[in-house]
Amino acid sequence: MRRAAIVDPHGIPSCPSPRDRPFLHCPTTENKALPPCSPGPPLVTIMSTPASSARQKRPKKPKAANAIEAAVTSFLVQRPPSPERDVPVLISQAPKRWTIYEPMVLLPAGSFSSPQWTEFLNSLPEPEASDLWAAVLAQISRTASNKTPLTHLAANEGIPLHLQDGAEDAEETENVLRSPSGLRVLHGDFGAARLGGATPGLQDFAAAFWVSTRQNGIYQTWAPRWTMFSRGNISEKARLLGFHSPSPSDSVGRSSQSQHRVAQSSELRDRYAVDLYAGIGYFVFSYAKLGLRVLCWELNPWSVEGLRRGAIGNGWDVRVLQGEELSSIDMRGVLRGKERIVVFLEDNAKARERLAQVDALENDSEVRGDGDVKDAVEVLHVNCGFLPTSEPVWRDAWEMARQKGADKAWLHLHENVGVNDIEARKGEIQRLFESYKGGDHSRDVSVEHVELVKTFAPGVWHCVFDVYVYSRTSSRPT
Structure with a gap:
């Protein structure tokens, strides 16, 4: 706080004492006393505010809730409470990332597969589990800029290097075709899981579920039940x-590597x-x-x-x-x-x-x-x-x-x-x-x-x- 001149009971200002004006200094060329202050209008005490405080930052907008977290939270709080259900843990273990391949949302490996989530999902009737996945898709759709409605949900469990034909004593064979046999379908019709014949035909292609994306301006499409896609x-x-x-570092008349x-x-x-x-x-x-x-x-x-x-x-x-x-x-x-x-x-x-x-x-x-x-x-x-x-x-x-x-x-x-x-x-x-x-x-x-x-x-x-x-x-x- 800066101190102004001290006002006496009669309203006449007097010069502040050195004690009251530690930041005032009047340089003089001679060792002479300063003249007395002339009468003037009463001075008021002015409070100074540090510059950093004067420029108050606007409060940050609250961070928008993760779309999956918001959908899961809304779904869980609407259910009757249960001592066996740890809602905060379920919310914290929900996936935070996803990838959109229209009209599918693909979740990362391990999504909704923790012991707590596995137990909870097993306790849900199929229609209610479907409601949960539909809520996740709806919430992601609200935050995405896609023109195509998002209708399918799956978790990517990776492409196995080897496959087994299902028999207990069967030997593993190399997954030469890189078939995504680990894809975990959560919501939507992804088409038949098995083919009627040894090789797919035109009817199989027509009945399959197809997704698409653009990378570097190039359109790509595939059937996620049958084909892998490497985003990386x-x-x-x-x-x-x-x-x-030409490399951006190349210049006219100079060779480059x-x-x-x-x-x-x-x-x-x-x-x-x-x-x-x-x-x-x-x-x-x-x-x-x-x-x-x-x-x-x-x-x-x-x-x-x-x-x-x-x-x-x-x-x-x-x-x-x-x-x-x-x-x-x-x-x-x-x-x-x-x-x-x-x-x-x-x-x-x-x-x-x-x-x-x-x-x-x-x-x-x-x-x-x-x-x-x-x-x-x-x-x-x-x-x-x-x-x-x-x-x-x-x-x-x-x-x-x-x-x-x-x-x-x-x-x-x-x-x-x-x-x-x-x-x-x-x-x-x-x-x-x-x-x-x-x-x-x-x-x-x-x-x-x-x-x-x-x-x-x-x-x-x-x-x-x-x-x-x-x-x-x-x-x-x-």
Whole structure:
């Protein structure tokens, strides 16, 4: 508080004493007394407020309740109290996150599966449990910006690497198709859990429940009961989309480490990418958006149907080769087609053989249907996107990349690697491909980059090793 002049009983102000004015100081050049204060209007005491207090911050708005927490709380408090039900514990154990794949909400693994929640859900009649899940969907819908109503709820329990056929003494088999057998359906009709026949047909596809999403502006769709979806690959998809673009750090007249990758869209047209594990089109669509034609191999018919629907949703022509058609393929006719994407519903072990058939057509000027292309298929990318390792197809990928007519190509090898072993693994892959090269002096090979996509487990990274295969006359990595 600042002190003003002291007012005497007669209303005449007097000079404040030094004790009353510790912050007032009048500098003088001579050691003279200050003149007495002249009479004036009475002074009032003024209270000063610190600057920090004057600018009072507005109170923060209360944080909005988590949508699932709000729905669970509302559901629980409306039920008759029970000494066996610990409401605060149930609320605290409800999931806090979710992902929307229209029209489905997918909860993380372990959601509503604690002992307390398991006991509570087992005590609920089915109609009341359905009311709970409907309330969760309704509350999430209120907070989401989706135009499509959210109607289905499930928990993601991961993709098992091995499957068992149900018998107690049955041996586990590798889950090659990456079927999401652990999906826990909570609400909504996800379609039949079993098929009438050995393989799905058009009626099965039509009756199934399909969801969709957009990543990097690309539409993707799949049947969650039958097909996995890996949200974490979005960064790798984006990297491929920009693979042939100049780096932001590049400047005119100065080479960069990625300069040999740069290509105009006209240079990519009529070149090819090969995806040996196509899935629903995870990386296929990135290559297609670049303008490349894509040859794909996939074993899961549900994934192929998702790829087909996704391609159409993005405006790309697509052809699926399957069944008896595979035994009498005319590769000349396939390549004459105008489809941006061609899918082979078969084992990728056949891919090398198929491309060898193409190589035999090298001198046919009509091989691509435009009459202007003299060379055979020029493979610019080979994608090997399978975990925990895609090594079984690396030799075939190398042979595809080094085929005559392709002066440079990139292999994208996916593998899970311990964080402390990445550099060592890079060296191993370099030596492995040097052994593939053998006495071929027309090609060189370089593991030029390792992309860390996402953590797969503590201390383990999903890595993509970019292997550059180039002719002696083409651009060398810098």
